[in-house]
Amino acid sequence: MLQIPEVKLRDGRKIQQLGVGTYKLEPANTLEIVGAALELGYRHIDTAKIYRNEVEVGQALATSSVARDDVWVTTKLWHDEHDDAIGALQRSLERLQLESVDLFLIHWPVPKLGTAWRAWQDIIEAQQRGLVKSIGVSNFEIPHLERIMAETGVVPAVNQIEVHPHHQRRKLRDFCAAHEIAVESWSPLARGRAELMQERAVVKAAQAHNVTAAQVVLRWHLQHGLIVFPKTSRVARLAENAKALDFELTSEQMLELDALEIVAASGSNPYDFNG
Template sequence: MNIPSITLNDGNRIPQFGLGVFLMPAEETKEHVAYALANGYRHIDTAAIYGNEREVGAAIAESGIARDEIFVTTKLWNSRQTDAPAALAESLEKLGLDHVDLYLIHWPTPDFDNYLQAWHDLEQLRSDGLTRSIGVSNFHQQHLRRVIENSEVVPAVNQIEVHPSLGQFDLVDANTELGIATEAWSPLGRRADLDDQVIAGIAHRLERTPAQVILRWHIQRGLIVFPKSSSPERLRENADIFDFELTADDMRAIDALDAGNRVGPDPETFNRR
C-alpha cells in the first residue's frame, strides 16, 4: 500500500492515512488493528478515553512490524490536563511502548482553563523522548494563538472534526498559516454526507464508493485522515483511494456541501471531565 506521508513542523513525518479506533469496542480492537496492519496500514489513532489502548498495543506487539514503521497517536483526556506526565505514563504502559509518535491535548475545555499548563507539560514530555511530536485536538484559532504566544513549541497537529457538511475551511486555513497540520476526525460525517446526491454522482462517474470519494476529498485538501471501520472489506476499500483524483470541479462541488453540521461537540462549550 503506497500511502503518502506529510512532514510536520518539527521534521517528523506522519502517514496521511490511517485507522481510527474511536468507539471501537476493546474486545474487537486488537483484531481490527491487527488486520489493518497486516494490510498495509501504518498509522493508528487512539486516545486514553477510548478505553482500547491496551488492545492497540497488543496488536502492534504481535504484528511483527518494526516499531519505527508504525505511527501511533494517543491523547490526553480532559480530567488529566494538570497531570499529563502521569497520564502519558499510563497510556504508554497500556500500549506497551516506550514512546508514542504523537501526543495530543484532546479538548481545550475552556471553562477549566488548564490547556496551557498541559501544553507546557507536553513540551517537556517531548524533550524527555516520551513522544516524538506534540499537538492539540479540537482547538479553535484563539486557543491556538494562546498556546503559541505562551510557549516555545508550535503544535505539530490540530485534529478537528471535518467532513463535507462541516468543511472547517477557515480553521484549516488558520492551521496552515501557523504551520500546523490538520487531521480530520469523523471524516465521513453523518450518514447524510455519504448519501448526498452530489457525492453519489461523483462516485458513480468514477466507479468508486461515496466513502472513497469523501476520503479522497480530504487527501486532496492536504488533510490527514483515519476513518474507523470494523469491516475487513471496508478497511481495504477505505485505503484504496490513491490511484484516482477528483477534478477541480469535483472538489468545488463537495466544498459547497459545507453547512456547519457538527457530528460531535462544539469545542467552545464542551467541558466534560
C-alpha cells in the same frame, strides 16, 4: 503493500496521510482491526485514553511482525489528567507497551477548566524527555491555539478537528496552514450521515469513478492535504477505505464537493465541551 502518501509536519517528521481510527472500538474488535490494518499495510494508528482500548492497540503492535519504528502511534490526554500530563502519558505508554508515542495530543481544550495551557507546557517537557516525538492538540479553535502559542512559543505540529464536506472549517484550517499546523480530520465521513453520502455531488463523483460515496469523501480529504483515519469495526472496510488512494477527483468534482458546506457538525462544540 499499500502506497500511502505522507504529510511532513513542522517538526520535520512524516505521518501517513491515511490511517486507522479506533474511536468506540470494543477491545476485542480493536485487536482484530489494528492487527488486520498492519497486515494490510496501514502504518498509522490513532487511539486515546478515553477510548479505553490502548491496551489492545499495544497488544496488536506487540504481536505484529511490523517493526515498531515503522508504525505511527497517536494517543491523547483527557482533561481529567491535565494536571498530570506527563504521568498520564506514562500510563498510556504502559498500556500501549511502548517506550514513546509518535504523537501526543491534548484531546479537548475545555476552556472552562483553564488547565489545558499548563498541560501543554508539560507535554513540551515530555517531548524534551523523549516520551513523545511530536506534540499537538485536538479540537482547538483559533483562540485556544493563539493562547498556547503565545504562552509557550511552541506551535503544535497537529490540530485534530472535525472536518468533512458538510463542516469544512475553512477559517480554522487557513489559520493552521499559516502556522504550519497540519490538520487531521476526525469524523471524516460525518459519522456516515446519509445526508452527506446522498448529496448529488458525492453520488455523481462515485458513479464517475465506480467507487463508493465514502471513498469519494475520503478522497476529498486526501486531495485537500488533510490527514484522515476513518474508524471501522469491519476488517473488509479497511481495504475499501484504502481504495480512496486509487483514483483522483477532478478539479470540477472537488469544487462541487467544496460547495457542500452547510456548517453541520456531528460532534461537540470545543468552546463548551466539558466531557
